Amino acid sequence: xxxxxxxxxxxxxxxxxxxxxxxxLLPLIRPIQLPLSPSxxxxxxxxxxxxxxxGSRMFLITEVEPTTAAELFPQxxxxxxxxxxxGVRVIYACTSPGSPPFLTGVVNDWQEKYSYEYxxxxxxxxxxxxxxxxxxxIGQNFGGLYDQDYRGDSLAGMxxxxxxxxxxxxxxxxxxxxxxxxRWVVRHIQAPTGLPTIVGCTAVMTTFVVPFYSSGQxxxxxxxLGGAADYEYLAGVPGxxxxxxxxxxxxxxxxxxxxxxxxxxxxxxxxxxxNKGN
Amino acid sequence: xxxxxxxxxxxxxxxxxxxxxxxxGNIVFEFAEHTFIGFSAAHFFVEGYxxxxxxxxxxxxxxxxxxxxxxxxxxxxxxxxxxxxxxxSRFPVAIMVAIVSAAQIRGTLxxxxxxxxxxxxxxxxLELSDxxxxxxxxxxxxxxxxxxxxxxxxxxxxTSRIGRYxxxxxxxxxxxxTVMGRYSLLIGRLQFLFGDWIKLIK
Amino acid sequence: MKTELPVLVAFIxxxxxxxxxxxxxxxxxxxxxxxxxWAVILSGFALGLGxxxxxxxxxxxxxxxxxxxxxxxxxxxxxxxxFVIGITxxxxxxxxxxxxxxxxxxxxxTVFALHAFFLPAAAFKAFRITSLESGIFLLAGVLVMLGQIxxxxxxxxxxxxxxxxxxxxxxxSAMRGITITAALGLASTxxxxxxxxxxxxxxxxx
Numbered sequence: 001x002x003x004x005x006x007x008x009x010x011x012x013x014x015x016x017x018x019x020x021x022x023x024x025l026l027p028l029i030r031p032i033q034l035p036l037s038p039s040x041x042x043x044x045x046x047x048x049x050x051x052x053x054x055g056s057r058m059f060l061i062t063e064v065e066p067t068t069a070a071e072l073f074p075q076x077x078x079x080x081x082x083x084x085x086x087g088v089r090v091i092y093a094c095t096s097p098g099s100p101p102f103l104t105g106v107v108n109d110w111q112e113k114y115s116y117e118y119x120x121x122x123x124x125x126x127x128x129x130x131x132x133x134x135x136x137x138i139g140q141n142f143g144g145l146y147d148q149d150y151r152g153d154s155l156a157g158m159x160x161x162x163x164x165x166x167x168x169x170x171x172x173x174x175x176x177x178x179x180x181x182x183r184w185v186v187r188h189i190q191a192p193t194g195l196p197t198i199v200g201c202t203a204v205m206t207t208f209v210v211p212f213y214s215s216g217q218x219x220x221x222x223x224x225l226g227g228a229a230d231y232e233y234l235a236g237v238p239g240x241x242x243x244x245x246x247x248x249x250x251x252x253x254x255x256x257x258x259x260x261x262x263x264x265x266x267x268x269x270x271x272x273x274x275n276k277g278n
Numbered sequence: 279x280x281x282x283x284x285x286x287x288x289x290x291x292x293x294x295x296x297x298x299x300x301x302x303g304n305i306v307f308e309f310a311e312h313t314f315i316g317f318s319a320a321h322f323f324v325e326g327y328x329x330x331x332x333x334x335x336x337x338x339x340x341x342x343x344x345x346x347x348x349x350x351x352x353x354x355x356x357x358x359x360x361x362x363x364x365x366x367s368r369f370p371v372a373i374m375v376a377i378v379s380a381a382q383i384r385g386t387l388x389x390x391x392x393x394x395x396x397x398x399x400x401x402x403x404l405e406l407s408d409x410x411x412x413x414x415x416x417x418x419x420x421x422x423x424x425x426x427x428x429x430x431x432x433x434x435x436x437t438s439r440i441g442r443y444x445x446x447x448x449x450x451x452x453x454x455x456t457v458m459g460r461y462s463l464l465i466g467r468l469q470f471l472f473g474d475w476i477k478l479i480k
Numbered sequence: 481m482k483t484e485l486p487v488l489v490a491f492i493x494x495x496x497x498x499x500x501x502x503x504x505x506x507x508x509x510x511x512x513x514x515x516x517x518w519a520v521i522l523s524g525f526a527l528g529l530g531x532x533x534x535x536x537x538x539x540x541x542x543x544x545x546x547x548x549x550x551x552x553x554x555x556x557x558x559x560x561x562x563f564v565i566g567i568t569x570x571x572x573x574x575x576x577x578x579x580x581x582x583x584x585x586x587x588x589x590t591v592f593a594l595h596a597f598f599l600p601a602a603a604f605k606a607f608r609i610t611s612l613e614s615g616i617f618l619l620a621g622v623l624v625m626l627g628q629i630x631x632x633x634x635x636x637x638x639x640x641x642x643x644x645x646x647x648x649x650x651x652x653s654a655m656r657g658i659t660i661t662a663a664l665g666l667a668s669t670x671x672x673x674x675x676x677x678x679x680x681x682x683x684x685x686x
Contacts, residue, residue, distance in 0.1 A: 009363055009605075011604075013601045014301065016597070016600055016601045016604060017300045017597045017601065020464075020596065020600050021464075021468075021597070021599055024461060024464055024468055024596070025468050025472065028465065028469060028472060028473075028479050029472065030480055031341075033678070034629070034630025034631055034633070034634055035630050035634060036630060036633075036642045037633050037637075039447045039628075039640065039643075039644060040644055040648075041647075044410070050583040051506045065588065066584055066585040066586075066587070066588025066589050067588045067589065067591070067592045068592075069585065069589060070462045070463045070465065070466030070467070070589055070590075070593070071462045071463070071467065080659075082633055094382060096279050097321060097322045097325035097326070097527065098318075098321070098584075099589070100325070100571060101571070101577065101580050101581065104572070106392055107548045125329070126328070126329075126332060127325050127329065128329060128333070128520050129325070129326055129520060129521075129523035129524040129526070129527055130374075130520040130522075130523035130524075131523070132378050132381060132382070133377055133378060133381070133519040133520050133523060134520055136377075136381040136385070136516055137513070137516045137517065137520065139518075140512070140513060140516065141513040141516070144513050144514075144517060145517065148332065151572075152332075167646070182386075186389045186390070187381070187382070187385025187386060187388070187390070188381065188385050188388045189391035190389065191385065191388045191393060192388070200457050203456065203458040203459035203462065204452070204455055204456045204457040204459040206455045206647070207448055207451050207452045207455060207647070207655055208659075210647055210648065210651060210652045210655060211394060211652050211653075211656040211659050212394075212556055213648075213652075214397065214411075214648060214652045214656070214657075215393060215394055215396075215397030216397065217389065217393055218399075222546055223455065224455065224458050224459050224462055225458065225459075225461075225462035225465070226458055226628050234567050240466075240469070243469070244462065244465040244466075244469070244629055245629070246630065247461070247465045247468070248458060248461050248462070248465070248628075248629055248630075249629040249630045249631040249632075250631070251457075251461045251464075251596070252458070252461070252625050252626075252628075252629045252631070252632075253466075253629075253631055254458060254600065255599070255600045255603055256622060256623070256625060256626075258600050258603055259603050259604065259607050259618065261372060261604065262603070262604045262607065262608060262664045263608055263609055264607060273302065285578055285581065285582040285623025286582070288582040288583060288586075289581075289582040289583070289585070289586035290586075292572055292582075292583060292586040292587050292590065293586050293590045294516075294588075296587060296590035296591055296593075296594065297590060297593075297594070297652040299594065300594065300597055308518045308548065308551055309551065309554065310587055311511065311591075312551045312552075312554055312555040312558070313554070313555075313558050313583060313587060314584070314587035314588065314591065315534065315555060316534070316554070316555040316556070316557075316559040316562065317558055317562050317579065317583060317584045317587070318584065319530045319531045319534050319559055320531060320558070320560075320561075320562035320563040320566065321562060321566065321571075321580070321584065322527040322528075322530060322531075322560065323527055323528045323530070323531045323566075324563060324566030324571060325524075325527065325571070326523075326525065326526070326527030326528055326586055327524070327566075327567060327640030328570075328571070329520070329523075329524035329527075329530075330521060330524040330525065332613075332686070333517065333520060333521050333524070334521045335624065340513070343519075344514075347518070348517075348518040348521040348522060349521070351518070351522060351686070352521060352522050352524070352525030353525070354529075355525050355526060355529065356523065356525075356529075356532065358683075359536075361639060365482040365483075365486075366482070367547065368482070368486035368682050368683075369485075369486050369489060370522045370525070371486070371681060371682065371683075372486040372487065372490040372493070372681075373489060373490070373493050373515070373518060373519060373520050374522050374523065374526070374683065375490060375520075375673060375681045376493040376494035376673065376674060377488035377489070377493060377494070377497055377515060377516060377519040378495075378519070379669070379670035379671075379674055380493070380494040380497035380498045380670065380671040380674060381497060381516075381535065382666055382667070382670045383498055383650040383666075383670040383671060383674075384497075384501040384502075385499055386663045386666045386667050386670075387663065387667050390659050390660070390663035391660070391663040391667070392658050393533075394659055394660050394663075395660060397656075398656065403533045407645070407649050410649055410650065411649050411650075411652065411653040412653070412655070414649070414650055414652075414654050414656075414657065415653045415654075415656045415657045415660070416657070417657070418653070418657025418658060419654075419656045419657040419660055419661050420659075421657070422657070422658065422661040422662075423661055438575060440614070441654075441657065442659070443612075443613070443616055444653060444654040445648055445654050445658075446613045446614075446616040446617040446618060446620065447590075447617075447618075447620040447646060447650040447651060447654065448651045448654035448655055449620075450532035450617040450618060450619065450620025450622075450624065450660075451620050451621070451624045451646055451647055451650075451651040453617070453620075453621035453624075454619070454621045454623075454624025454625040454627075454628065454643075455562075455624065455628075456599070457599060457621075457625055458625075460592075460593075460595040460596040460599050460626055460633060461596050462634070463589060463592045463593040463595065463596060464593045464596035464597070465591055467589055467590050467593045468594065470583070470586070470589075471555055479641055
């Protein structure tokens, strides 16, 4: 037994890699459709957008990029589809150089299905460098920061931008980002304006965002791929989020088994060495 | 069964090249790694370039000459590579740092200090969850604010120990969400390899 | 002079930004807004610094024919090609989009996907209960994990509620404690920078 435990303790990492890879891959190939139970945070986020009347305007700022796209892009798609199906207009902006292709991707990919019009129902603002400075300026002088869209067309002539000179002229703010974006948004947009704000974040960041949800500063949170799956479930349109949740389940279970095995083996080995010492 | 899209094959090659590191470090992985660094640096540069053109050069061409100032200051940033004039790069750095610091002072105090304390004062301590919440906020704040004095006071020491337990719960919750985050990235790549490239996933 | 002048600039700029938030003086507002736009433009320039640094390091590798200098040649080639296409044809052009979608996206996503393999391997070897603290840490982690996956719900339908309580009560309270204290730290650091007491950001260039 001790010999087996020692071998287990010194197991080659590559064996664990193979087990992890298979545990995630198999449910993707053969889904088992485990139950989904949307969290309160996701339901509140969904409800905030669902209750917006057609024609109202949402400002969605993002920093989705290749490194975070697996979690944030499904969120972006879910929110975009929901907004377009409800007739809610969306003004997109980004603070990361990696984001523009994702924004053009989401807007172009769903245009045929929801038959929305660029410039009337949706617009993409150009990338602006500076991170927090950009969000400060959005909160303070929106018109001074953006006068053209990402293609170089003037915003003044676009129907969606009529009557918007200030961030306070939009009805809802959505922030979808991986790191500090939610902090910049709460500091420079939500706090000074009091606008209802939803945050989509990577799962890793969720624990940091929750205090702002508890305090009512954020009306909802979409957390990682699970949050995207919740949103898709609530909207009744399964997508990339939902399809990954079975794989999440099996992957999690393998990790939990590994942690349990590691602890049992450490406990038994320690007891064994104590017995020998006595 | 397998994609005929050249772009998907290129993506699959680079995906497998990075995954090959799981077996052991190798030249194909390093090739992919250098490609990533090269592309991302140039992409950032390109986006920065368009940013400058749109925000400063275009308005200047339209007659707003004052935009020459940030352009000159921007060029100063590169003075750091010329030792004799490297001090010039301190001006744009000073401006950027000062703006972010000032914005943080005003934004942080409002959104993260006052609003968070205000929300804490609204807790109903007759409810168990709210009482636990209040104890958590106070003990964790004590733990960080009086870190240096913990050994001097028995009360602070006991309070901060409770704070540490709350922190452990928060870090444990972070572990749980981190696991989901990391798996999401793997799922995304496997969906690409076995969905877009080898069409095994429907 | 080489230090004092930039510190003075930081003081003036920082003061304008802070004061403009509290006092509604039009001239001050306009100046603050212009200054923030300057910061956005300067950040655009700063994005180029990475390229210069990489060029320095890898040209040196090539010049000295150090090990794997061929990779340095490749990196510079990728950088130059990306740059030229991005500037001349734009980031929306088909060639640039091809590189972004099939090269950059694949690489960026996969590099971070490696963590999904390393984390369980580390969890197996390092997440051991050795104290009350580590026990609380693991218990909270396990409960959150079970509450966020379908298998957890299938085992016991109360796991999502437990996860929700952990996230919204003990986790949120601890993170609020951190947020409040960190806000004080951030504000005081910002003040030190504006007042010129903290000059570390200026570096040691002479």
